[in-house]
Every structure is written in structure tokens, then in C-alpha cells.
Amino acid sequence: MTSPEELLGQVADRDSFIAFVEALAAERAEAAEIERANPQAYMVDGAHGWENARIDAFLKAALIYFEPGPYRRPESEPSWRMFAEFLWCGKIIE
Numbered sequence: 001m002t003s004p005e006e007l008l009g010q011v012a013d014r015d016s017f018i019a020f021v022e023a024l025a026a027e028r029a030e031a032a033e034i035e036r037a038n039p040q041a042y043m044v045d046g047a048h049g050w051e052n053a054r055i056d057a058f059l060k061a062a063l064i065y066f067e068p069g070p071y072r073r074p075e076s077e078p079s080w081r082m083f084a085e086f087l088w089c090g091k092i093i094e
Helices: 005-008 014-039 055-066 082-092
Strands: none
Touching: 005 014, 005 082, 014 082, 055 082
């Protein structure tokens, strides 16, 4: 299975966005299983680089995509890629 990180760079349309989101969801589910099996090892950071396991933290981190800084994209019109990058930020930003 292709990783969400690999698929992120390929998002260009609806179908590639859906493939990215499916891979991201599968990776989070796998990370949750790993974290439950060994909670002591994942007290600070989550498995597979997941910084945010709760939806509120995930969405707050994803919103950083729209703030000025290294994650901000100059796009004024939404795109499938922008939606994917928004979700990716929810995973990686603490």
C-alpha cells in the first residue's frame, strides 16, 4: 500500500484526493493499534509520525496551514491538493 506521504504529492483531482484520505485514515487506524499495544512508547508522539490523535487537536493543527508561515500556500482558489495539504498538517503539526 502506498503511504499517505507519497500520495500527497500526487493529489491533483477528486480520485487522487480520495486515495490520499483513505491511506491517511488507514495509517491513523494502524497507528492507534500500535499505540494501544505499547502506550509507554507513545506517550509524547504517536506512531507513524502522528502528532494529533484527537479530532480537536487534529483540526487545530490543520488550520495552521492557513496561517502565515512555512505551511501557507498562496492559493486563493481551493484545490484538491490544498485540501490534502490541510489534512496532512493535522497529522504532522503539534
